[in-house]
Amino acid sequence: MHLTHLSLTNFRNYVRLELSLPDRLTVLQGANAQGKTNLLEAIHLLATARTPRAAAERELINWLALESPLPYARLVGETGEGRDAEKLELVLELASNGGSNGPVVRKQVRVNGAARRAIDLVGRLRVVLFLPEDVDLVAGAPGERRRYLDIALCQIAPTYCRALGEYNRVVTQRNALLRQLRDFGGDQGQLAFWDGQMAEHGSVLIHRRGTAIRDLDRLAADRHAGLTSGSERLHVGYLPSPDPDVLIGARSGAQIAAQRQRLAEARPAYAAVSQDEVRERFLAALCGSHAREIAAGASLLGPHRDDMAFTVDGRDLRPFGSRGQQRTAALALKLAEVQLMREETGESPLLLLDDVMSELDEIRRHALLDALAGVDQAIVTTTDWGDFSPELLGQARTLRVERGTLLLVEPVL
Ligand SMILES: Nc1ncnc2c1ncn2[C@@H]1O[C@H](COP(=O)(O)OP(=O)(O)OP(=O)(O)O)[C@@H](O)[C@H]1O
Ligand SMILES: [Mg+2]
Incomplete structure (x- = not known):
């Protein structure tokens, strides 16, 4: 199942985001601390109902929004097309639990508009995420x-x-x-x-x-x-x-x-x-x-x-x-997971690779790009366009992120 559209409201440093995604490859470039990992984290959260980073859930809500009377973050993903289309929605709401432990984060999930449990999100949009810390x-x-x-x-x-x-x-x-x-x-x-x-x-x-x-x-x-x-x-x-x-x-x-x-x-x-x-x-x-x-x-x-x-x-x-060996093993495992999901479910998952190129030598980069060719949909982040060949960038949608705002750009090589 492809992710065709993503909307974020008050999620981390994305106050408001509307993003349409193509089938194949998206390359997201940005300097440090602009929102590359945050975007992949949002997609992972929609797909699995879990954050990939061991963060407290209230950290996911935009800091400015936390100062409003009813702080919340909203994530919406649209998947598939035609009769297979689905709308996945997750709202994180900061609510007082009436006790002395301070506010708690309440998760509300909707699938195609109907209220569901968080666990019901899982398996609709399958993702494999590779983060630098996955070593x-x-x-x-x-x-x-x-x-x-x-x-x-x-x-x-x-x-x-x-x-x-x-x-x-x-x-x-x-x-x-x-x-x-x-x-x-x-x-x-x-x-x-x-x-x-x-x-x-x-x-x-x-x-x-x-x-x-x-x-x-x-x-x-x-x-x-x-x-x-x-x-x-x-x-x-x-x-x-x-x-x-x-x-x-x-x-x-x-x-x-x-x-x-x-x-x-x-x-x-x-x-x-x-x-x-x-x-x-x-x-x-x-x-x-x-x-x-x-x-x-x-x-x-x-x-x-x-x-x-x-x-x-x-x-x-x-x-x-x-x-380096540990990192390569972890990356091989994630790529294997892509294939396992395809074998088990008949569909290729969405592959999310965060800043993986910078850590790899030339040979490993080539091998990784070869592996990417076999994946239906992928989003890859980088700080440096130079990590990718002009041919590959020519086939990809290229985006730039600056302080939580995405721009469609021509890569600067
Ligand atoms: N709840 C929040 N509200 C607002 N901003 C946040 C929140 N949580 C994190 N941020 C900010 O989001 C910014 C971007 O984080 P992110 O991890 O996505 O950066 P990145 O582009 O992946 O950077 P790097 O290249 O260093 O990995 C950081 O400056 C961080 O302080
Ligand atoms: Mg990052």
């Missing part, structure tokens, strides 16, 4: 990688998204029970119900993550070979919790080492295991870990503890990769 996907904490997987898979599969919501709710409630059992004692039999719920919803997540990462491994290796002229072999691997090879017990140092060894040998976890089988194994692992979980007052096993790892030629990129 942290490889180098950062496991939570970043789980967030990445969740955003990608929610866009692909509504069942995943529903299971994720249920799973998170179950973990919160099970944790509360574990804390209660730790602090006040009581009947441990109460855990059985929550074990069942956790295994039920968690197995959807584990199974889906397992197959997606197996596919991403294949696709990213290809992209990565292109980016590195075939000189390095990338593996993307799933480090699930609980480990399928060890039924009982949380991940110890030795287990993590074993998982990484399996990864180095490119044996995907849960590869040939059905979802029912995953559920059974997960349930067995949960039943065997009650004592430790009560002592900890927290759920120690499950996809909320998952991780994924990136290796190049058998070496783990997190501790050993150079910054």
Whole structure:
């Protein structure tokens, strides 16, 4: 589904924006701090109901608007054409919650004019966004990688998204029970119900993550070979919790080492295991870990503890990769995600690349531009027109952003 039009009101430094978008490539140029990333952030927010940057939601509302009596930001995206056309609308409203915690941001979502839940936005306009800080996907904490997987898979599969919501709710409630059992004692039999719920919803997540990462491994290796002229072999691997090879017990140092060894040998976890089988194994692992979980007052096993790892030629990129290697791996992963979405949904997502060229050497730039040729719709930002060839710019819509205002321009080379 293409994004054909974007309207923004009071979103970050865009007080008012009306932008029509072409099918193919848009290149957005601007100096630092003019609104390049903000524009991509707005599109990501409309597509996923989540901000890509770990910002507080009230930061999204324009500062001047925050001083008005009813501060709000409004984002509207139009997608598709003819009978497939849809209008996606998200309003962020700063509202007093009546309590002492100060104002909260309320999200209101409409699809074709009808009120919906935020989760109903997801999957209508699929996007893949690459930001400079996405190097942290490889180098950062496991939570970043789980967030990445969740955003990608929610866009692909509504069942995943529903299971994720249920799973998170179950973990919160099970944790509360574990804390209660730790602090006040009581009947441990109460855990059985929550074990069942956790295994039920968690197995959807584990199974889906397992197959997606197996596919991403294949696709990213290809992209990565292109980016590195075939000189390095990338593996993307799933480090699930609980480990399928060890039924009982949380991940110890030795287990993590074993998982990484399996990864180095490119044996995907849960590869040939059905979802029912995953559920059974997960349930067995949960039943065997009650004592430790009560002592900890927290759920120690499950996809909320998952991780994924990136290796190049058998070496783990997190501790050993150079910054450039980590960045290239993250970029290969995102390009693989574009292809995964196309394979899974039959449609190419909108690719959003923020300031990616400046960090790449000449070979990687060429490979990236080759990859762009296979994408239906893309928006790419840059500070410098010189990052792109005149031929490519000749085929693109070229825009310039200055302090939250967009202008159609001829690139200055
Ligand atoms: N809520 C807000 N209201 C008004 N302005 C904001 C708000 N949030 C951020 N800004 C401003 O938006 C400006 C543009 O930010 P953005 O991150 O899009 O810049 P950029 O063009 O991507 O720059 P760079 O090249 O440095 O990455 C910044 O000056 C920032 O201070
Ligand atoms: Mg930026």
